[in-house]
Amino acid sequence: MSTLHIFTKPVSQYNANMLENLIKAEDNILLVSDACYCSKQFRQFSAQLHLLAEDASARGIAVHDNDIVIDYTAFVDLTLTSNNTISW
Template sequence: MSTLHIFSKPISYYATERLANLIQEHDSVLLVGDACYSTYLYRQFSSDLLFLAEDALARGLTINESDNALNYADFVALTLSTSQSITW
């Protein structure tokens, strides 16, 4: 069973040592809001790192082709495809 972890704040807001123990290898991590600023730092927790494209663009961040950017419809589909989601 996979879990979707949704982060809305920069990584400095969280106790990263706790996150490392709670996010499993098969889980997905989605960055929304100000968490998009810390994309590089969140990569340590998941190889399936995603972010909301609209939030990244609203913050003036560049989206590369290699980035896993989602729109709102993709976000909803991802939420429905996981067994549970946790918003941090």
């Protein structure tokens, strides 16, 4: 199983070197709130990139083909299927 990393802020608010060392290839990333603005930048850390549909929609963010858009039910399912959850 993997770790779910939940980000709420744009990637510029975090130390990219630290993220590279902590996020594994099999981990999932969920972007909520203002982190949705930076899906392209977060993609460097994991191919499993999820965006919370309500937050992306509220910010008028166009979703890319390789983004996985989820609702709150899928958010809960993602947390239940992950070994660990880290909120950043």
